[in-house]
Every structure is written in structure tokens, then in C-alpha cells.
Amino acid sequence: MEGDVPKSLFVLAPVGTRHQIKTAEADSSGEPSCMGLRDNGAKPATIVAAPCDTSAAGQLFTMKKTGRSDGxxxxxxxxxxxxxxLQDKGVGGLVAATGAGSPFVLVDNGPSTLPRLGD
Structure with a gap:
């Protein structure tokens, strides 16, 4: 996704027909974090960094092409x-709510440098 580097660099990791969205850099434990949903009751869910877990429904996302950006x-x-x-609320951050989602540009920056598990 476009934005401030390195915070905006992510790796899409396929899990069946969905994807985990992993940070492009590992944390101090040597593992990447994954985007996940944090429920907030009646308010929209916020997006948080969490340890990656392919069985966590809140960490699995779909990507649907919805048009073209200004560029x-x-x-x-x-x-x-x-x-x-996912909806970009600007200064308010990123949330997950029902309704129309924000369009995101996913830029391919080449192969990830994340270590493969078991290497």
C-alpha cells in the first residue's frame, strides 16, 4: 500500500482464497506482525498489529479490484x-466497518526479504 515507508510496506501472504497482510519487516522477535481486527463493540473495528495466526478470522482479508487511482x-x-x-479515516486511522470500503493502491515492490519459517 502507498504511504510512509517503511510503515506502509506490507506482504500479502495467501491463506486459501484470502490473504494475511504482514509487515514487510520482522520485529525484535524475528517475526513479522499481521494486520488484524480489534472489535470495539458498537463502534467500527480498528486495525492493529498482532502476532500472525492463519486461524484468526480477523487476520484474513480479501482483495477486490474496484477501479483505478488518480495515478x-x-x-x-x-x-x-x-x-x-477497510476504510481509511485519515488522521483517525484505519477501521473495518460495513459499507463502502476505501480504495487502496497495492504497489508491487518486488520479492519480500522476510525470512521463510524453518530457514
């Missing part, structure tokens, strides 16, 4: 658990 790059809506979509 004529493909734009995607990111779907989350419970029929929610």
Missing part, C-alpha cells in the same frame, strides 16, 4: 471478517 494504478477494496471493509 491510473489499479485500486482495490479490502474485505474483512463479518462482511466489513
Amino acid at each position: 491510473d494504478l489499479p485500486a482495490y477494496t479490502i474485505g474483512a471478517a463479518g462482511g466489513r471493509t
